[in-house]
Amino acid sequence: MTKSKFLETDFRIGEWLIHPQLNKIVRVGRSVSVEPKVMEVLACLAEEAGHVIPKEAILQRVWADTFVTDDVLIRAISELRRVFEDDRKNPSFIRTVPKRGYQLVGPVEISDGNVDPGDGNGKGNGDSAFLDGRSLLRPAYVKSAQAVSQSNLLTRPEPGTVGLGDRREKASTFRRLRLFRIGAWAMLLLAGLYLAYSRYQAAVLTPRVTRMTQLTDTGRPKGGLVTDGSRIFFSEYREGHCGLSYVSVDGGEVFPMDCPFPGVGILDISPDGKTLLIAERSSAGMEQPLWLMPTTGGIPQRLGDLKVYHTSGAAWSPGGDMIAFGAMAEPGQEPEAAVYIAGKDGRNRRKLVSTSSPVYQIRWSPDGKLLRFSLGNNQWGEVDADGGDFRLVLPGWQNSPLSNRESQGTWTGDGKYFFFTSVREGLNHLWAQRKETPLSLWKTPAPMRVTPGPLDVYEPLGDRRPERIFCKATKPRAELSRYVKETGTLEPYLSGISAEMIDFSKDGKWVVYIALPEASLIRSRIDGSERLQLTSPPLQATAPSWSPDGKEIGFMARVPGEGMQDHRIYLVSSSGDNLRTVQTGLGPSWSPDGRYLLFEHSSPSNPEAFHILDLKTNLVTDIPGSSDKSVPRWSPDGRYIAATSEYWSKVVLFEFETQTWQTLTTYRGATLEKLGTRKGGGDGAFYPTWSHDGQWVFFIDWTPGFAGIYRVSLSGGEPELVLDMMNPRTTPRTNYPGTLGGWFGLAPDDSILVAVQATEDEIYAIEWEDG
Numbered sequence: 001m002t003k004s005k006f007l008e009t010d011f012r013i014g015e016w017l018i019h020p021q022l023n024k025i026v027r028v029g030r031s032v033s034v035e036p037k038v039m040e041v042l043a044c045l046a047e048e049a050g051h052v053i054p055k056e057a058i059l060q061r062v063w064a065d066t067f068v069t070d071d072v073l074i075r076a077i078s079e080l081r082r083v084f085e086d087d088r089k090n091p092s093f094i095r096t097v098p099k100r101g102y103q104l105v106g107p108v109e110i111s112d113g114n115v116d117p118g119d120g121n122g123k124g125n126g127d128s129a130f131l132d133g134r135s136l137l138r139p140a141y142v143k144s145a146q147a148v149s150q151s152n153l154l155t156r157p158e159p160g161t162v163g164l165g166d167r168r169e170k171a172s173t174f175r176r177l178r179l180f181r182i183g184a185w186a187m188l189l190l191a192g193l194y195l196a197y198s199r200y201q202a203a204v205l206t207p208r209v210t211r212m213t214q215l216t217d218t219g220r221p222k223g224g225l226v227t228d229g230s231r232i233f234f235s236e237y238r239e240g241h242c243g244l245s246y247v248s249v250d251g252g253e254v255f256p257m258d259c260p261f262p263g264v265g266i267l268d269i270s271p272d273g274k275t276l277l278i279a280e281r282s283s284a285g286m287e288q289p290l291w292l293m294p295t296t297g298g299i300p301q302r303l304g305d306l307k308v309y310h311t312s313g314a315a316w317s318p319g320g321d322m323i324a325f326g327a328m329a330e331p332g333q334e335p336e337a338a339v340y341i342a343g344k345d346g347r348n349r350r351k352l353v354s355t356s357s358p359v360y361q362i363r364w365s366p367d368g369k370l371l372r373f374s375l376g377n378n379q380w381g382e383v384d385a386d387g388g389d390f391r392l393v394l395p396g397w398q399n400s401p402l403s404n405r406e407s408q409g410t411w412t413g414d415g416k417y418f419f420f421t422s423v424r425e426g427l428n429h430l431w432a433q434r435k436e437t438p439l440s441l442w443k444t445p446a447p448m449r450v451t452p453g454p455l456d457v458y459e460p461l462g463d464r465r466p467e468r469i470f471c472k473a474t475k476p477r478a479e480l481s482r483y484v485k486e487t488g489t490l491e492p493y494l495s496g497i498s499a500e501m502i503d504f505s506k507d508g509k510w511v512v513y514i515a516l517p518e519a520s521l522i523r524s525r526i527d528g529s530e531r532l533q534l535t536s537p538p539l540q541a542t543a544p545s546w547s548p549d550g551k552e553i554g555f556m557a558r559v560p561g562e563g564m565q566d567h568r569i570y571l572v573s574s575s576g577d578n579l580r581t582v583q584t585g586l587g588p589s590w591s592p593d594g595r596y597l598l599f600e601h602s603s604p605s606n607p608e609a610f611h612i613l614d615l616k617t618n619l620v621t622d623i624p625g626s627s628d629k630s631v632p633r634w635s636p637d638g639r640y641i642a643a644t645s646e647y648w649s650k651v652v653l654f655e656f657e658t659q660t661w662q663t664l665t666t667y668r669g670a671t672l673e674k675l676g677t678r679k680g681g682g683d684g685a686f687y688p689t690w691s692h693d694g695q696w697v698f699f700i701d702w703t704p705g706f707a708g709i710y711r712v713s714l715s716g717g718e719p720e721l722v723l724d725m726m727n728p729r730t731t732p733r734t735n736y737p738g739t740l741g742g743w744f745g746l747a748p749d750d751s752i753l754v755a756v757q758a759t760e761d762e763i764y765a766i767e768w769e770d771g
Helices: 036-047 055-062 070-084 140-154 164-203 669-675
Strands: 011-013 016-019 024-027 030-033 052-054 094-097 101-104 108-110 207-214 222-227 231-238 241-248 255-257 264-269 275-280 287-294 301-309 314-316 322-328 337-343 350-355 359-364 370-375 380-384 391-393 409-411 417-424 427-434 456-462 468-474 478-484 489-492 499-504 510-515 520-525 540-546 552-558 568-573 580-584 586-590 596-600 610-614 620-622 629-634 640-645 650-655 660-666 686-690 696-701 708-713 720-724 744-746 752-757 762-770
Touching: 016 036, 036 055, 036 070, 036 101, 052 055, 055 070, 055 101, 070 094, 222 264, 222 456, 222 468, 222 762, 231 255, 231 264, 241 264, 275 314, 287 322, 301 337, 314 359, 322 359, 337 359, 350 380, 359 409, 409 456, 417 456, 478 499, 499 540, 499 744, 499 752, 510 540, 520 540, 520 552, 540 586, 552 586, 568 586, 580 596, 586 629, 596 629, 629 686, 640 660, 640 686, 686 744, 696 744, 720 752
Parallel strands: 264 314, 301 322, 427 456
Antiparallel strands: 011 016, 011 108, 016 024, 024 030, 052 101, 094 101, 207 762, 222 231, 231 241, 241 255, 264 275, 275 287, 287 301, 314 322, 322 337, 337 350, 359 370, 370 380, 380 391, 409 417, 417 427, 456 468, 468 762, 478 489, 478 752, 499 510, 510 520, 540 552, 552 568, 568 580, 586 596, 596 610, 610 620, 629 640, 640 650, 650 660, 686 696, 696 708, 708 720, 744 752
């Protein structure tokens, strides 16, 4: 599709000068760089200034060859408003026209390229007066020479004579030109030295691993690494609970710590190394209380009334007087998430910056001036600790099609490097970004890969020794198992293959599953013969489903670096031919006749979350009342849709005949207490799954301390516990490595299938040097 003509020329919007080819937006005294796609959106709006442009038209123009959602456009518009300092409610530049699109309301003029020198203080007409804060005014000696020349025209000497003023002026001009030449050569020399130093940094000063030492040997899933300099504290899954443990920084025996919570996550440790900052993961709801716990053990103390959003991060400031954390924004505010800051006692809470998605892995810089955190949209964000402007870190590099969400990072103790993890070639590697220096000038240092493989590396942790960091390393693997109700044990299924998300053809002769760790789609006969790989990396497949006639397989997939909202629904024939995308969204679930696909996809322009695709006409219809629901599943007889609602606390049904929703069961702690099997209860009815006869809906809860698989009758009532995942005899390691987390399924006889964790997480010390 033809690019906008405004991408080829400079233009002005009000007092702002736009340089499309430089991706810069300039105003007197200020210059801002934007991403190329953001600049393309601005050019598209400028070309139709004064007119309302539909969102679909902008998406087709800017992202013509890419499958994207409205979120990317919303983020681009938000970025432009931030640059222009525009008010969304009372816009001076970009107006949102509900249900239609966007309109550029500011005046647009093509720049003539001339520079107005103004009064020498940058107060000209604003057209190219400043670029990146560097004046483009002509040197003063040029102006002086012109002035003298004009004066001489008024007092020109007689022909054949040379005035004394002329000789002095020529000598003065010659001296100025000589100084200018010397200055120019000096600048070229400095530029050459800088380029040579940059190449030296890239080619020679690259972090190099000199030693990698395994510190633990428990084989249990781990996470949340922090250190006091002599010990490493971490959370560890053992005997059905997620508890606390520690090990010496030199390795050796792992010691458990007493903690009253059945599920706990470590977020940080105080600068003096005496207190752990922990989140009560076993608490119900999406917000989890923050607690302080002595590293010597003891009773945790509640940190005011502070809560973190589910899986969000929190961190102490280097001085120990402040705590930053991610949480939900105040009710009714947009966006929904934010980074907050509070005193070490939990008081004086204030919002530092709003974000469009939850934040993870909050990290203070060693000097306490910056806060860096991972966003749910595959990017790192950064903000000044005093609440300055929010900015993205390495936006272009992180949008690489081979990168995964860079969600785990740490600074070295001296602040020289920022280490983080990112997927390349199917493995989670450790990367390092050098701190910017005055020599960096306008170029941000590019990240450098540190670990070569073959281990997957996670959760880097900076040591007080700058030349050493700690991490968790693993190779994901699962063992497909079936629960035998008669014996109350798990046994290998299909020879215990490393797989999850298995689905059976209607005749029970064929299976399709996701092979781990590469997340490839595999089809075979029930006995394992005639095995065929249907997808290959970097495509990561998940949630496969056979069509009723057994001729096709529907599944969803994404490429590493994309978020959940970027999943696409694919169809492929059972013979491996005709692989194609049919929709953007999550799912799919087939109708009994095989003509329709039920899928999940939400966007700001359409509040309904569930939709049905007609495979013959390609028409999409919405399921009314589905905006607050997730994970839809079509019943075997086609009469109902089962789903979860209200943050997975309810299992609900949609009846096609009446076009209404009804609650099948409410899964709360009180419900579990009635069962007499749990006290306090979890709050997660995940992945509703129909029995083959359509009379039961199964679901899973993997809340630490309350994990189990339940089923509820189609007629309603209390849920029935089918598999107790708190029993170490039946689930020896139940932190499932699934691509969506915590998968379970049903065999043709409705026996429970699970992917038991066979991965052995261990903690390593990595010693490195510039070499």
